[in-house]
Amino acid sequence: MLTFLDIFALVAGLVALVPGSESVAQINEQFAACERLGLDADQIASLQDQPLYEFTESEVDTYLRFLSATEPDLRQRIIHLARKNIGQPYELYLLGEMPFEPYDPQPIYCLGKSDCVVFAEHTYAMALAQNWPSFMKMLQRIRYRDGQLGVTTRNHYTEVDWNISNRWLVEDITAPLAGDKAVDFSETIDRARFFKNRYQLQVDVPVEKHEDIYLPYVEIDEAKQELQDGDFVNIVRATVKPDAPPNETFGGSVFVGHVGLIAHGPNGEVHLIHSTPPQVREEPIDEYIARSTEDNAIKDAAGKPRLVGFKFLRLREKPLEHLQQIDGPAAPRVTLPSGNEAQF
Numbered sequence: 001m002l003t004f005l006d007i008f009a010l011v012a013g014l015v016a017l018v019p020g021s022e023s024v025a026q027i028n029e030q031f032a033a034c035e036r037l038g039l040d041a042d043q044i045a046s047l048q049d050q051p052l053y054e055f056t057e058s059e060v061d062t063y064l065r066f067l068s069a070t071e072p073d074l075r076q077r078i079i080h081l082a083r084k085n086i087g088q089p090y091e092l093y094l095l096g097e098m099p100f101e102p103y104d105p106q107p108i109y110c111l112g113k114s115d116c117v118v119f120a121e122h123t124y125a126m127a128l129a130q131n132w133p134s135f136m137k138m139l140q141r142i143r144y145r146d147g148q149l150g151v152t153t154r155n156h157y158t159e160v161d162w163n164i165s166n167r168w169l170v171e172d173i174t175a176p177l178a179g180d181k182a183v184d185f186s187e188t189i190d191r192a193r194f195f196k197n198r199y200q201l202q203v204d205v206p207v208e209k210h211e212d213i214y215l216p217y218v219e220i221d222e223a224k225q226e227l228q229d230g231d232f233v234n235i236v237r238a239t240v241k242p243d244a245p246p247n248e249t250f251g252g253s254v255f256v257g258h259v260g261l262i263a264h265g266p267n268g269e270v271h272l273i274h275s276t277p278p279q280v281r282e283e284p285i286d287e288y289i290a291r292s293t294e295d296n297a298i299k300d301a302a303g304k305p306r307l308v309g310f311k312f313l314r315l316r317e318k319p320l321e322h323l324q325q326i327d328g329p330a331a332p333r334v335t336l337p338s339g340n341e342a343q344f
Contacts, residue, residue: 002200010158024287030070033069033237036070036150039065039066039094047065047066051086052088053085053112053113054112059125061131061132064129064135065130068129068130074315074319075315077126077226077258078124078229078261079230079263079273081123081126081260081272083282084117085114086279088112088119088280089112089279089298090113090276090279090280091114092107092115093106093115094108094113095108095118096171096224100336103152103200104325105151108143108149109139110122110328112284115275116274119274120261120274120275121142122139123140125142128319132344136344137220140334140342141171141323141331142334144334145161147332147334151201153197156191158234158256160208161278163234167322168316168319168323169319169322169324170313170315170319171234171314172232172314173314175313177215177222177312178213180214181216182215185236187210188209188210189208189209190207193206199293207269211288213311214254214308214309214311215307215310216308216309217308217310217334220285223310223312224285227262228315229260230262231313232262232313232314233274233310233312234258234259234311234312235256235257235259235309236308236309236311237254237257237258237276237305237306237307237308238254238295238306239257239303239305240300253305254308259274260272261273262275262285265284269284270284270285270286271285292306293307
């Protein structure tokens with residue numbers, strides 16, 4: 001069996017014949033990183049060919065150490081990890097707070113499966129991490145308001161909780177992208193009712209009125225040229241009343257019902273990478289729109305939610321610096337339900 005050194009020598013000899021090729025330099029850099037970090041180059045070569053969702057925790061630790069040392073561009077790390085999870089099986093409602101709380105007995109992470117939010121959170125957290133402990137800590141900081149682990153502080157509502165809690169990581173750019181094409185919508189968020197119905201918890205939380213905007217999917221060309229790899233996408237859905245005008249949000253209720261990440265294909269086409277039944281996939285955003293709207297009439301007649309538009313959030317250039325302004329130099333800061341600081 002060929003070892004990493006054998007493959008390196010073979011590839012180096014071949015690509016040396018191609019003027020301007022950077023492959024030798026890249027392979028040399030990767031090999032040097034393995035030596036510097038004390039990593040097994042053969043294991044890294046094997047992991048590079050293996051889907052991320054088949055990794056063990058130990059392999060994730062090894063790969064993140066390697067990736068963080070060899071790919072300095074955060075956006076490229078995000079896209080690399082997202083694409084490495086294409087094919088990951090989909091399952092809804094994967095995560096909870098076990099073993100720290102009993103209300104939702106699901107674990108606090110999952111490598112083998114994902115839903116749309118789990119996929120995005122794990123991808124961002126891994127891209128920002130250098131090893132397994134820093135990944136776990138970053139994941140909880142992204143999943144929970146102020147990094148306070150608990151079912152009542154989890155970011156349950158994307159547009160009201162997740163987007164706002166993670167403003168250090170992403171910035172809402174829907175308004176400048178949409179311009180006069182933006183559509184207003186409002187929501188009534190009753191968290192007390194949600195916690196009682198979902199978890200049988202009595203929580204005294206006031207009802208919140210949320211005002212927001214989205215870009216209608218028919219106006220997607222207003223945004224495509226401005227989107228960047230790693231940007232966060234909110235898919236906005238609504239139940240639509242027949243003959244209602246679009247500027248009244250079709251007369252129906254509106255909410256963010258799905259999320260994904262922006263990537264660009266080889267020809268520059270804007271793609272969406274997202275976890276959706278039956279598995280994580282990458283597709284041009286135009287194809288996603290066409291697929292999602294082909295049965296609009298059926299959904300409308302049945303009073304079922306369907307795609308109406310998008311919110312776009314820009315990945316910040318230096319998110320860890322923004323987080324340090326909130327959490328201090330030891331960011332990310334994560335605390336357990338007891339209030340004690342979490343160590344992973």
